[in-house]
Amino acid sequence: MFYREAGQYKTAYATDQRIFPILQDRAAFTALMVAAFVVIPVTGNDYWFNGLLIPLLILSLATLGLNILTGYAGQISLGSAGFMGVGAFAAYNFMLRVDGMPILGSFVLASLCAALIGVLFGLSCHRIKDFYLIVATLGSQFFIEWVLTKFAWLTDYNPSGVITAQKIVILGVAFDTPMRRYLLVLTIVVLMTLAAKNVMRSAFGRNCMAVRDMDVAAEVIGINVFRTKLTAFAMSSFYCGMAGALWAYAYVGTVEPQAFDLDRSLQILFMAIIGGLGSIMGSFLGAAFVMLLPIVMNMAGSAMFGHSIDAGIVANVEHIIYGALIIWLLIVEPHGLVRLWQIGKEKLRLWPFPR
């Protein structure tokens, strides 16, 4: 009753093409933005920013990147974390070696580096597809990890092979408190999400979906399949690269190549699948779910058993529940959490009246 489009007429093409065509959606989105930009910075504490919101936003960005490639263009990738690593280490080196490099400039350049490497490995999609592509992207994952560990120049000859991110200063403002870093990450993530949403509604986005649904058919109707796939690879790695740079600069500060290992790639893939492939919003829902699950289980575990049980056992049980939940989710909702959201919206049209 309250959530419906009845009576909302579209009188111009601009209104027809809005991201949120329904007034209620726009209001909800505005409220969300106000909450994220005003309410949370005022009320949140450092633990919330550092332990939860910043990594959540960054991983959402990486998931979004993977979703562009896997969800929209249909190319499976197990290399997202590798591209994050490229972003982080490239940003560090740009800051280190170029005098007077603005930090945002280095982020963008680093993401472009990641995009370039993504394209390089993406070239293989010219001939390879489906599960065969897993191996190619797995190769990129291990190769990047090896390069980052092997070549000391990349870490400025740090004896323990880690990079320590420089301070973030933009136009004389130092982003040194968790709250400020949160705002920086939030701004970048929101802007890039809006960009992704619009790109995916454009001709390129539709080409991607056509390639995903059936590449032979897409080719027949005149879509350049190879170029579409490559662009998807570039865009996806760009997003992952930015996420990696933010991970190093706005989240951990000191980062080693192992932070971007296969487990991270799998985690990002889980986020994309659980959230819902081919959905921008799903990236955020999935990231939130996968990130919060261990935290919630941890709290539940210590609440139920206290510290009487060996931590190793608790960790293993968490592992099992995590894996089982993934299988269960795939069984009950193969289209991800975003599908539940859509069902909820459908129900909301009638609520509070019975059907």
Added chain:
Amino acid sequence: MEFFFEVLIGGLLAGVMYSLIALGFVLIYKASGVFNFAQGAMVLFAALTFVNLVERGLPFWLAFAATLAVMALLALLVERLVLRPLANQPPMSLFMATIGLAIVIEGVGQLVWGSKAYGLDLGIKDVPFELGGVRVSQFDLFAAAVAGTLVTALSIFFSRAATGRALRAVADDHQAAMSIGIPLPRMWRIVWAISGAVALVTGLLWGSRLGVQFGLVVVALKALPVLILGGFTSVAGAIVGGLIIGASEKLAEIYLGRYIGGGIENWFPYIFAMLFLLVRPHGLFGERRIERV
């Protein structure tokens, strides 16, 4: 030159071990079209179970049989709880489910058997002996013999036994197989159980080489380049692919690693397989798919 041959033979024999893991993948992929990411976890789980049973005083053959039973039970559970509810889902969902399965199996294995690393002694001495001036590891030869026996047994099973032929029918075409009365779920149970048995043999060989520890899961990932080199659907491909990967990896480590730094074993097989695929997109023995709109 002798050194070259030594490296080559060492690599080929190591490749046999990769083939063994790849074999488990191929069996499941052929029969159910599932890209089983959990094969590595199954290898670890089987080896852990076996080692712990032996440590509890069971004789070798009893422990072996008991572990086989456990793997069969696992196959039963997987079919019932994972495959059946996910029937007719896209391959991607099934692949994701097997990643979840891998996490569960690893968790259960470590919960039940603990997470410490075990040594495993099969009673085969790892002493190299000379063969025409080239040193060959005795253990590797043994592993190759085991792999050979396993492959022969499997191919006899697939070509002679009724169940084996039914499995081949399933691999060829699910619907056609069902229409002539082959029960698909039972075939899945059987093939997962066989994969479990292969995982046990693999786990024992790898375990006695590297110790039974978590690293086995990462080793098992090496089966992927082997697989795509050989083609997902071919048992022969798994063997040949394994040999090629093993040999090229060792040769690259020695001759290429000199110039670009060591430790390239970790990624070389993947890149090698990728480059190979650019030439032959379906692997050496994979079925060439004809695509229609």
